[in-house]
Amino acid sequence: MATRKAAAKPNVSADELKQYYHDMLLIRRFEEKAGQLYGMGLIGGFCHLYIGQEAVVVGLEAAAEEGDKRVTSYRDHGHMLACGMDPNGVMAELTGREGGYSKGKGGSMHMFSKEKHFYGGHGIVGAQVPIGAGLAFADKYLDNKRVTFAYFGDGAANQGQVYETFNMAALWKLPVIFVIENNQYAMGTAQKRSTSSAELYKRGEAYGIPGEQVDGMDVLAVKAAGEKAIAHCRAGDGPYILEVKTYRYRGHSMSDPAKYRTREEVQNMREKHDPIEAVRQMLLTGEHATEDDLKAIDKTIKEIVNASAEFSKESPEPALEELWTDIYAEVAPQEQDA
């Protein structure tokens, strides 16, 4: 049932291709800027960058529709930008400022947007997986044909709660896509050192959940696989697993010296498999864009990212009284709806 064969690649227009280039580059430049601000001491605590994995979220968001939901781990800035959250609000949250999505009180791992159906940002490895199934349960109950993307890593894929969730999601035919972002490492542990069965897309076989392995450095392959998975979920056929093979170029977090892998390994991925460079080449060789067109996109992105850093520096720190707010819900959701 599980398949390694990728879905057929979709035909995309030049404009769509340019959009994917734009969206992936925005994530990369944003993350580079976040890395700089961290180095300057403007971002504190943990900060996990998404550089190298951009095609995963951009490909899946290209397949998603308005109203679909997403939930992920701590490596979450790319997911936020890809679903349309405001770079100013994300950067200001990273720097702990009032203008941030959680008013500066959540930081890198704890941001949410009801408007964009982004449900976090979770620091506990794997905790977002049952939450994703819960979101899908609500959609099934409301019969609204929405789909939830529950993203997690190759390390998280070995957790018990993932399999409890698979069981329930399959039993109740929940419209949830389990997206395993297999970047081949869980902190400093290579997948082959920690995982007995490396083919993660087959992990749902015992529950009858179909799975597929996808090249996560190829945005079009990710989009095609996403469309297939979404069609399956929207048709009411239950959950789907996508194992997306990807790679993170930076350390696990900003404090990781990454001594567990060679410089050559990283260099090889950057030079031969970079997802942004691949789309850049497609645009140029297909004559869909000129060097100047791409330079204009690069310039726009630089402006957006610089503006987000400026916004973050200018936004004040949260007032002391904010320590006492947003701890408990003021009104229970049932009462709110009544």
Ligand SMILES: Cc1ncc(C[n+]2csc(CCOP(=O)(O)OP(=O)(O)O)c2C)c(N)n1
């Ligand atoms: C329950 C729990 N155990 C351990 C940790 C510490 N920890 C944080 S990230 C991580 C590795 C997870 O790796 P993976 O799922 O592959 O995601 P990636 O970081 O590669 O995106 C670990 C062990 C944690 N946050 N939560």
Ligand SMILES: [Mg+2]
């Ligand atoms: Mg990993």
